Amino acid sequence: xxxxxxxASSAFSRRGFxxxxxxxxxxxxLAACGGGSASQGGGxxxxxxxxxxxxxxxxxxxxxxxxxxxxxxxxxxSKASYQLIQWNNFYQTFSSAIxxxxxxxxxxxxxxxxxxxxxxxxxAYADKVIEALKKNGQFDDFLPGVVEPFKTAKGYVAVPxxxxxxxxxxxxxxxxxxxxxxPKDWATLLEAGKKLKSVGAVGFATGSGAGNNIGNxxxxxxxxxxxxxxxxxxxxxxxxxxxNVEAIEFMLELVSNGIxxxxxxxxxxxxxxAQWKDGKAAYGMLTLGVPARVGDTSGDIVVASPIAGPHGxxxxxxxxxxxxxxxxxPSQEASEAFLVYYMGQLKELWKQKLMNALPVFKSIxxxxxxxxxxxxxxxxxxxxxxxxxxxxxxxxxxxxLAALDGGQALNQFTQTVLTGKxxxxxxxxxxxxxxxxxxxx
Amino acid sequence: xxxxxxxxxxxxxxxxxxxxxxxxxxxxxxxxxxxxxxxQTSRTFFWLLLPSVVLLVLIxxxxxxxxxxxxxxxxxxxxxGDFVGIENFQSVLASPAFWKAAQFTLxxxxxxxxxxxxVGLGLALLLRTKIPAGxxxxxxxLLPWVVPIVVSSTAWNWLVATPDSLVPSLYRNLGLGTPLxxxxxxxxxxxxxxxxxxxxxxxxxxxxxxxxxxVDSTVYEAASMDGATRFQQFSQITLPLIAxxxxxxxxxxxxxxxNDFPTIYLLTGGGPVDATTSLVVLxxxxxxxxFTTGPGVAIAFLMTMTLVVISVxxxxxxxxxxxx
Numbered sequence: 001x002x003x004x005x006x007x008a009s010s011a012f013s014r015r016g017f018x019x020x021x022x023x024x025x026x027x028x029x030l031a032a033c034g035g036g037s038a039s040q041g042g043g044x045x046x047x048x049x050x051x052x053x054x055x056x057x058x059x060x061x062x063x064x065x066x067x068x069x070x071x072x073x074x075x076x077x078s079k080a081s082y083q084l085i086q087w088n089n090f091y092q093t094f095s096s097a098i099x100x101x102x103x104x105x106x107x108x109x110x111x112x113x114x115x116x117x118x119x120x121x122x123x124a125y126a127d128k129v130i131e132a133l134k135k136n137g138q139f140d141d142f143l144p145g146v147v148e149p150f151k152t153a154k155g156y157v158a159v160p161x162x163x164x165x166x167x168x169x170x171x172x173x174x175x176x177x178x179x180x181x182x183p184k185d186w187a188t189l190l191e192a193g194k195k196l197k198s199v200g201a202v203g204f205a206t207g208s209g210a211g212n213n214i215g216n217x218x219x220x221x222x223x224x225x226x227x228x229x230x231x232x233x234x235x236x237x238x239x240x241x242x243x244n245v246e247a248i249e250f251m252l253e254l255v256s257n258g259i260x261x262x263x264x265x266x267x268x269x270x271x272x273x274a275q276w277k278d279g280k281a282a283y284g285m286l287t288l289g290v291p292a293r294v295g296d297t298s299g300d301i302v303v304a305s306p307i308a309g310p311h312g313x314x315x316x317x318x319x320x321x322x323x324x325x326x327x328x329x330p331s332q333e334a335s336e337a338f339l340v341y342y343m344g345q346l347k348e349l350w351k352q353k354l355m356n357a358l359p360v361f362k363s364i365x366x367x368x369x370x371x372x373x374x375x376x377x378x379x380x381x382x383x384x385x386x387x388x389x390x391x392x393x394x395x396x397x398x399x400x401l402a403a404l405d406g407g408q409a410l411n412q413f414t415q416t417v418l419t420g421k422x423x424x425x426x427x428x429x430x431x432x433x434x435x436x437x438x439x440x441x
Numbered sequence: 442x443x444x445x446x447x448x449x450x451x452x453x454x455x456x457x458x459x460x461x462x463x464x465x466x467x468x469x470x471x472x473x474x475x476x477x478x479x480x481q482t483s484r485t486f487f488w489l490l491l492p493s494v495v496l497l498v499l500i501x502x503x504x505x506x507x508x509x510x511x512x513x514x515x516x517x518x519x520x521x522g523d524f525v526g527i528e529n530f531q532s533v534l535a536s537p538a539f540w541k542a543a544q545f546t547l548x549x550x551x552x553x554x555x556x557x558x559x560v561g562l563g564l565a566l567l568l569r570t571k572i573p574a575g576x577x578x579x580x581x582x583l584l585p586w587v588v589p590i591v592v593s594s595t596a597w598n599w600l601v602a603t604p605d606s607l608v609p610s611l612y613r614n615l616g617l618g619t620p621l622x623x624x625x626x627x628x629x630x631x632x633x634x635x636x637x638x639x640x641x642x643x644x645x646x647x648x649x650x651x652x653x654x655x656v657d658s659t660v661y662e663a664a665s666m667d668g669a670t671r672f673q674q675f676s677q678i679t680l681p682l683i684a685x686x687x688x689x690x691x692x693x694x695x696x697x698x699x700n701d702f703p704t705i706y707l708l709t710g711g712g713p714v715d716a717t718t719s720l721v722v723l724x725x726x727x728x729x730x731x732f733t734t735g736p737g738v739a740i741a742f743l744m745t746m747t748l749v750v751i752s753v754x755x756x757x758x759x760x761x762x763x764x765x
Contacts, residue, residue, distance in 0.1 A: 096518065116732070263624040266623035268602070275603075280605075
């Protein structure tokens, strides 16, 4: 899933592998275990322990602090427990637990997870939480546009708590070596890329190998950057629009000129990080905190300004990660009280510099612990205002986006483009066809 | 008359006959007791086996049954959904992705089974000869099998993934260009298969070594005295004598290859452009990435059926070789 931090995907532990292997070896078993009717339990007002499940969003220090925060809750005659859930097979983990009614009452998770489980009647709407946040003043503190995507016809499926954005980064010394300016638009990106290649650097670093979704995000970002997108304004599939075709033609031009590494199609997250660390990657799209992530504290890697497409459009890709509540809870009132409490404690995570993501609250973006990093400030100032989600050109998030995000269709499309053995229209047609076959089911 | 036609009760008891009739149709001495013993034994066996049978049914039968339910419904991991009959199977069988994955799985399995067998056989024969530091050599040969696959796949990634990796660099220094082992679809498929052979040959080597250890060396001495060449000894003695072990190892390795998820997924993720997507990887992606449970489980079902057929065929070969 795109919503997991890359630090999590890059650190491929043995335990993680075991999870992967077990899942693959037991596809029928796992699927079988999911059978049964939907859980609709709980919802009463009696107290109890609220099970909060959280993901490894950053280093282990993040989870330790999040655990302390969660276990510090006491309200509505309840307390809370904290459970760390690994990203590998997380959807299966949640599904199996929900099916057996042993799932959480409240959780973080995949960016579109709330919409997926809402379809299955497992999500408790967060309207009362939103009301409470309005009363305590936190609602007005939200950055513009971060709450609305979670509003559906039936209510708020979740509450946003952090923003996973994809800014462009560059290595200053390589641009100096090549004697070129940092790109301002597609044309200068092409020219800079050619010169960077001549000094042995990679002009537009990316990757779409095992477990690496940066390439997938880059494809969508470039479509958005040209005023395109996978969906129309009313949420219908709109893959073959002219702006998308133009964007993919440009990507193919970068590939054919060797500005994108010809081996990028197979690069894992580790391979991509190594390119940045080894001073090979000059420019590219990644997550927040790249210097810390690749272990380069020289200050040579910095955030670049957003580039403009040929029609003057600018856009960045963003994933509004969220906290959701489930219908299976010992007390809906306690779930809501916990969520309100947890939202009020978020600043502690940024205060301790534990997050590789943007906060959703303006007040946190103004904290000295956050503004001390000029890259953060630049991202908030230049990228957040132009940020768009996977739903673009529409704005409404939905369960369909999960299939787009982590599904085979986008990955195959990305790999097809990165190998360069296609034309834009053929690649997009295959992408559209793949998406249709998934979304109709 | 009775004394001549029928033994007394005592005599009958001594001979193990039941009291009563003596005429036609009555059991022969010993037969009745044997059948009673069998019935008792059967009942005992039944009660002893019952817990295991129940467990097996629960552990294997129930999930299989539920998987069958999922494969014939259009639901998800939480809700079963509507019954769609064989629609999922039809959609899977009509999908080019399925046949592409099936083709790769077949090739991957053939190369995996016979490649690892050939390498394993060669090394097992080599290990029968006296070589310097033979013990260390044996341990080193076992490493690919012993090392966790996540470690070995990472190591292989370092060796081949980027143009600056060791193996592409060697090619470049030899003037052979810079092959993109994991980025080129054909090369990626070849690399994954070689990786599989590398990971699997120690298992084959151990199986064959065990079989070779049971072969009496005097057989070879006799053959040698009869003028048989080394090749004749290999083809006429060694291969037939290890045939049973070979068939068993082929069955196991076929199952290992068809079901092998980590070797492929960790090295290539099934790419580039699905060039290394096997059926098990496709099933995983279909269920857990595309969230289409029914078709994903249908793929798993088709894989299982294929494996059962292959295993039965190879098992028949084992029985045949045992008879011979």
